Amino acid sequence: MTIALLIKVNDGIVLASDSASTLGGGAGVLNTYNNANKVFNLHKALPIGAMTWGLGNVGPSSIATISKDMREHFHAGEGAWEPWRLDSAKYSVEAVANQVRDYLSDRYSPVAAEHALIVEAAIKEDVKAGVPEDVARMRNPLLSELGFLVAGYSSEADESTAYAISVGPTGPPVMVEVLPSGETGAQWWGQPEAIARIMNGISLGTPDALVNLGIGGLDANAAQEIANGLRGQLGVQMIAPPMPIQDAIDLAEFLVSTTIQFVRFTPGPPTVGGPIEIATITKHEGFRWVRRKHFFDSRINPPFGGHGHAEHA
Template sequence: MTVLVSVKINDGVVMAADSASSFASGMVYNNSHKIINIYEGLPVGVMVTGAGGIGSESIHTLLKDLRLRFSNKDGMHEMWQLDTTLYTIESIGARLRQFLFEEKSVPHGATTWTKLRLCGYSAGRPIAEVWEVNLMGPDCPPPACIQSEHEFGLRWDGEYEALDRLVFGLGTRFNEFAVKHGMTPDQAAALREKLVPDLYELLFVEAMPIQDAIELARYLVETTIGFIKYSVGRPKVVGGPIEIASITKHEGFQWVQR
């Protein structure tokens, strides 16, 4: 498990993640890298949650392999070379899907469950976008835009509970327990739909400075880490150092904390 947070504002997008990786054996390691600049020098980054590898290769190393293809520095992947003047975030997402799902996951039985969040600027565009590529075992839908250029705000993934409670005012199991106490599933869903707008806690404004977005992203990851640490009944599968990167139009991809 992990926690990924992105904060998209007018000035760009901030990516933040913990560094815990858990395995079927029960081992948890707290030094995983979950954020990568997918093409050095371009304002595009990827965050990962879910399975940490495909076969015997780690997702982080595979993303670096793809980065090498995009630049064609080895001279062996001309068809994969990224045109830095024409690329789109959507087209990079399509390449992510092709490489990780079709070329890597399918030959290994297509059993990988991994979500990749792709953040950044298409070539020549003024505002960032956020897309996702989801490897869901035997299926991997086309890349999906979860925040277009003119959509802003917070997105989190991996471990939802702490931030769902903080921002939405309701835990992830609200519907389950509403049904347990007498509601039908449809009634529970309808009540949640009515309550969330009333309980929603607004933590950002589109015009906030990028540094404040960085501090907000750090706070949200820290909150999840603390919640998991002190929760008596929850597995300790979020934690370790926090990685943070910012992506802005003029400064591009910059590491804030590694």
């Protein structure tokens, strides 16, 4: 799992994530790795970044590798990729997000279709062996959804924009604008419970808890309405539009760190963890790393001289 957090203020955007990735199997989580990359720079010369959650790889390629593939296309734009080349004087984050959505869908769809055939065959074998079909389907899930955020500044824009993309095994990919024009605040994906309790003042499970308590015979709709009211009364306004970018960075680090500790001490596998990575996107400074991990030492890897050199990592 993951915690992937976006904070938007007047001065720009903060992207922050953990580094955990989980290896799943029929019995649940088989292993957890704490060095996955989830925050990316999509163009070295333009204020555009990205962040991912959900599925960690498509076929043999990690989402980090796929993100760098897209970055190369946005930079070079040669041959079949020429339409990808970005003109610094006239580009939009929305157009970039559309390209990313289509590319991810093209990479994901054949892998998901092949996986679905394997899943159906496994379900048939389980049912033949006497396993109830609903149990068999739980044991043999379809490919997980892939979540991807594209965020930054369009050319000549004074306000940042962000688009969340969801690519799943059923239906077409979905893209929605996050915190649209005039709005600031936070949005998060992956393991949302800890941040929801801090920001909203209540658990995401509050509506179900109200129904389970059976107070006044509440149905799901009434319970949700009460939960919305509680959120309005108990939520904490931690983000103000004029918040300086450094304070937004500090808040992002606090929220991601708290989620890591919340999951650590909650029963179950530690599916959020590892180093915290943070990047900012501002109009004039562009994409800047605030906190980043490397699997190599940049002191012994020259910044120039060869494909895949440190500058492009």
